[in-house]
Amino acid sequence: MSPAEGxxxxxxxxxxxxxAAASAGDKQAYSVDLKFTDDVGGLVDFGDARVVLxxxxxxxxxxxxxxxxxxxxxxxxEVLSVTTTL
Structure with a gap:
């Protein structure tokens, strides 16, 4: 389903x-964790992603x-953490 017109x-x-740090070696995997908040800073949800650099x-x-x-x-x-995973 696509969004309504307009x-x-x-x-x-x-x-x-x-x-990635310059001293990370050939490749380094990173995990990014963040939280999504509402208009008063209350927690709504979390999210995470992985990337290799x-x-x-x-x-x-x-x-x-x-x-x-x-x-x-x-x-x-808000980013909660960025950590290496390898």
Missing amino acids: TRAAVTYAVVKVK DAGRTKTVKVGMDDPAEVALVRDC
Whole structure:
């Protein structure tokens, strides 16, 4: 199903830029965790994404909501952590 004419689909993800350390070796995997909040800072949902980068490289990653049905409540998001996974 597509959005109704004159409307746009809700954005159910955040965009996060991840940069690998120059000393990361050949490749490094990263886990990005964030929370989506409402207009008073209350928790609405979480999201996570994984990305593999070469040392010193940067990539923009989309971090989707775990429960996109809650998108109408979201007003902001906050990165909770970016950790290496390898």
